[in-house]
Amino acid sequence: MQPTSHSFPANARAGLADPILQTALGLARTGFPQRRQEAIARLPEFEELREQGRAIKDHALANLDFYLELYERNVTAAGGQVHWARTAEEARATVLAICRAANAKIVTKGKSMVAEEIALNDHLEQNGITPVETDLGEYIIQLRHEPPSHIIAPAIHLMKEQVADAFREAHTELDPARPLIDPRALCDEARTVLRPRFLAADVGITGANFLVAETGSSIIVTNEGNGDLTQILPRIHIVITGIEKIVPTLEDAATLLRLLARSATGQEFSSYTTISTGPRRPGDLDGPEEYHVVLLDNGRSALLGGEFQDMLRCLRCAACLNHCPVYAAVGGHAYGWVYPGPMGAVLTPALVGLGEAGHLPNASSFCGRCESVCPVKIPLPKMMRHWREREFAWRLNPPVYRSGLRLWAALAQRPALYHALAGTASRVLGWAGQLRGRFRSLPFAAGWTAVRDMPAPQGRSFQSLWTEQQRRSERRR
Amino acid sequence: MPEPARAALLVTCLVDLFRPSVGFAAVKLLEQAGCTVDVPRAQTCCGQPAYNSGDRADAKAIARQIIAAFAGYDYVVAPSGSCAGMVKVHYPELFADEPAALAQAQELAARTHELVSFLVDVRGMDRVAAHWPHTAAYHDGCSGLRELGVKEQPRRLLASVEGLTLAELPGAEVCCGFGGTFCIKYPEISDKMVTDKAAEIAATGADAVLAGDLGCLLNIAGKLSRRGSSTEVRHIAEVLADMTAEVPPIGAPANPSPAPRERVASPQGEPGEGARSSRQFAPSPRPSPPVGERGF
Numbered sequence: 201m202q203p204t205s206h207s208f209p210a211n212a213r214a215g216l217a218d219p220i221l222q223t224a225l226g227l228a229r230t231g232f233p234q235r236r237q238e239a240i241a242r243l244p245e246f247e248e249l250r251e252q253g254r255a256i257k258d259h260a261l262a263n264l265d266f267y268l269e270l271y272e273r274n275v276t277a278a279g280g281q282v283h284w285a286r287t288a289e290e291a292r293a294t295v296l297a298i299c300r301a302a303n304a305k306i307v308t309k310g311k312s313m314v315a316e317e318i319a320l321n322d323h324l325e326q327n328g329i330t331p332v333e334t335d336l337g338e339y340i341i342q343l344r345h346e347p348p349s350h351i352i353a354p355a356i357h358l359m360k361e362q363v364a365d366a367f368r369e370a371h372t373e374l375d376p377a378r379p380l381i382d383p384r385a386l387c388d389e390a391r392t393v394l395r396p397r398f399l400a401a402d403v404g405i406t407g408a409n410f411l412v413a414e415t416g417s418s419i420i421v422t423n424e425g426n427g428d429l430t431q432i433l434p435r436i437h438i439v440i441t442g443i444e445k446i447v448p449t450l451e452d453a454a455t456l457l458r459l460l461a462r463s464a465t466g467q468e469f470s471s472y473t474t475i476s477t478g479p480r481r482p483g484d485l486d487g488p489e490e491y492h493v494v495l496l497d498n499g500r501s502a503l504l505g506g507e508f509q510d511m512l513r514c515l516r517c518a519a520c521l522n523h524c525p526v527y528a529a530v531g532g533h534a535y536g537w538v539y540p541g542p543m544g545a546v547l548t549p550a551l552v553g554l555g556e557a558g559h560l561p562n563a564s565s566f567c568g569r570c571e572s573v574c575p576v577k578i579p580l581p582k583m584m585r586h587w588r589e590r591e592f593a594w595r596l597n598p599p600v601y602r603s604g605l606r607l608w609a610a611l612a613q614r615p616a617l618y619h620a621l622a623g624t625a626s627r628v629l630g631w632a633g634q635l636r637g638r639f640r641s642l643p644f645a646a647g648w649t650a651v652r653d654m655p656a657p658q659g660r661s662f663q664s665l666w667t668e669q670q671r672r673s674e675r676r677r
Numbered sequence: 678m679p680e681p682a683r684a685a686l687l688v689t690c691l692v693d694l695f696r697p698s699v700g701f702a703a704v705k706l707l708e709q710a711g712c713t714v715d716v717p718r719a720q721t722c723c724g725q726p727a728y729n730s731g732d733r734a735d736a737k738a739i740a741r742q743i744i745a746a747f748a749g750y751d752y753v754v755a756p757s758g759s760c761a762g763m764v765k766v767h768y769p770e771l772f773a774d775e776p777a778a779l780a781q782a783q784e785l786a787a788r789t790h791e792l793v794s795f796l797v798d799v800r801g802m803d804r805v806a807a808h809w810p811h812t813a814a815y816h817d818g819c820s821g822l823r824e825l826g827v828k829e830q831p832r833r834l835l836a837s838v839e840g841l842t843l844a845e846l847p848g849a850e851v852c853c854g855f856g857g858t859f860c861i862k863y864p865e866i867s868d869k870m871v872t873d874k875a876a877e878i879a880a881t882g883a884d885a886v887l888a889g890d891l892g893c894l895l896n897i898a899g900k901l902s903r904r905g906s907s908t909e910v911r912h913i914a915e916v917l918a919d920m921t922a923e924v925p926p927i928g929a930p931a932n933p934s935p936a937p938r939e940r941v942a943s944p945q946g947e948p949g950e951g952a953r954s955s956r957q958f959a960p961s962p963r964p965s966p967p968v969g970e971r972g973f
Binding site: 209212213216230525526529530562563564565566567568569571572582585587588589590591592593597601605606608609611612613615618619622625626634635636637638640647648649650651652653654655656657658660661662663665666667 | 688690692693694695696697698700701716718719720721722724726727728729730731732733735738739742770819820823824848850851852854855856857859860861862863864865866867868869870871872873895896898899900902903924925927928929930
C-alpha cells in the first residue's frame, strides 16, 4: 500500500473524531494490558525469560548469515525450497511465479504482516489470482478493502455492527433477513463461507513467527486454526517472512513462545502452535506437495550493525501497541502504513524512509511503557530518539521548531541571561495571572490553551527568591 | 538520622519559572533529612527538550554545564522524576562515545536522585510531620516510575500525612499526555490523553491529585480547571513539607480574599470553584520559604 505516514497529524485527527474507532479502542485500552498482567503474574520467571529472549535474538542477529544458511540447508534437506527476496518487488514476483507454475486460481492466506508489507493481495489480484484471507480479522478488513489497524488484531478498529454490515454486503448468497447481532453468529458465518475456499485453494500462504535453523522448520501461532487449514489442505504451501525471524534451535523457539502469547493476548499459549518442516513425506496422511519459503530482506539487513539493530528482535506480539497511549488515542490507521504503534514508529522510517514517516517517531510522549512491556526488551523510545537525531541532523524538522529550539538552547547555555529572563517572565506572567491563577488563552501557547488552561506562575522565579533569601541570611549573620 | 550530607538542588526549569514553592518544599524536606542544601546558580535546565528533539550537540553542551555546576556535592536532588531521569539515565547515554565525559556523567548519575525516592531510599525517611485533610489520587509520572522505580516511596510518605486518604487511581501508570514538546507538537493527541486522565481522576471521587513532576501537574491542572473541576492539584513535595496552608494549589488564584471574589467565567464552572479562592493564604511561620512574601 502507498504509505500516508506523512499525513499523520491529519490521520490522527480523523481517528480522534471517529466515534466507532474511539469506542473500539476504549475497549482494547484496558483489556489487553490487564490480560497480559494477569498472565505474567502467574509466571514468576517472566522477567528472566525476557532477558533470555533478548539474548536469543541478539545471538541470532549477530550470526544471522550463519543461521540463515544453516536454515536453508535444512529446508532443502527436508524437501523444501528457500527463495531469497531483497525487495518487496522480488518477493511478490517469487510468490506469483510459484502460483503461476501451479496454475493457481485461489490462494488462501493465514495472517501475515510481511504479506501486508509487500502488498501481496493487490499483486495477486492484478494477476488474476484470488487471495482469500482466512484469519477472521484479516477476512473482515479484506472485505472492507482496508489495511490492518493492529498487528495481531487487524480489525480492532471495528465494532460488531460494522462487521455485520461487511458480511451482508459480501455474502449475498445468504438470507438477507438473517440476524447478525451475536459475535458467535458472525464467527459461524465466516466459518461457513470460508470452509469451501480452504478446500478449493491451490496454494496456501502463511507467515512465520519463528524459523528454526537447526531443523529448517517454520512455526506459526494462531487462535483460529485457520493457519493449519491454509498450510495443510492446498497442494502448495508458501511461507513468507522476514529474515529476522530466525532462531538457532527449537529450544530457543520454545523459550520465545513462552514470552509471545503472554505478551500479545495474555494467553499462556495460543490455541494452535504449528511447526512445519518441508512438504508431505511418504507415509504422511496430509500436508502440501510443495513447501516454499520466501525470505524477505526489504531493508532489514541495512539495520544490522547500526543503532536500529535491536528492532530486528521484534516478535510482532503487539504488546507495545496495546500499552501505547498514543496508539490508544488515534488507532492504527493514523500511522499510515502497515506497522503502527511504537514498533511501527521505529520500523516504518527504516522501511519507507524518514521523509515519509518522520512524524511517527516524533508522535511519542516517551512515556516508556512500550519498552517496559516488550518481551525482548527493545529500547523503543531510544530508537525513536535516534530517528529524531537523524531528522535534526538532516534538517527535516519545520524551520520554526528548529529555530525556537536553538534559541532556547542558546539561552539555556547562558545562566545569567537565562535567570534574568526567567525572573522577568515569572513576574510578568505571575502578575497577569494572579487574579484567576490561570490563563484561558495565551497567544504564544495557543496549542496548549486551546484545550486546557495554563496555570499561572507564582510570580517570582525560584532562583531570584533563593538569591534574596541567601543575601538576607548572610546579612543576619 | 543518617550522616549529615551536602545536597545540591536541581531546581528544574518548570519549578524555577512556574512554582518556586516546590523548590522551597524540597529544600525543607532535604533539611529535615539531615542535608545542608545548596542551589548552584549555573543551572538552567537539564537539557531534555534538546535531547528529545534530536539536538544532541546542544543537549551535550547543557549536560556539561550541569555536570560542572553540580561537581563536589554528596547528592544532587531534583523534585522531578523526569529531570532526575535525564541526568541519571540519559547523560551516560549522551556521552557513551566520549570516555572522559562519560566517567563524569556516570559519577554525577550515581549521586543524582529524584526527591521522594531520595528521602525514603537514601535518607531512610519513613514519615513526615504534615497535615492535609484531603482524599487524593496519585499519578505516577512516567520517567520517575519507569526509569527510576519511583512507585512505593511517595505512597509510603503520604500514608503518614495526617488527614490524607489516598484514592486508588486506575491508569495511574498511564502517561497524562504532557511529554515535554510532545504536547506542543501533537496537541490533539495530548488533549485526548489528558482528557482521559482527568476523567479517571474525576471517577475516583478524590478532591485532590498529586504527582512528583510539575510538567504532568501543569497539564492535569490545566485540563481539570478547563473542565470546571475544583479538584486541587499539587506537587507532592508541598504536601510532605506541610506547606499547603501557605501556598495555593496549582492554577488557583495567588491572592485570595475572604470572599470568593473570583468566579470562573466558564459556564460549566462548578460551585466548588469558589472554595479555591477562599483558601486563606497564611503567612509563612518561618523565614523561608519566602513564597509567602510576594508583593501582590
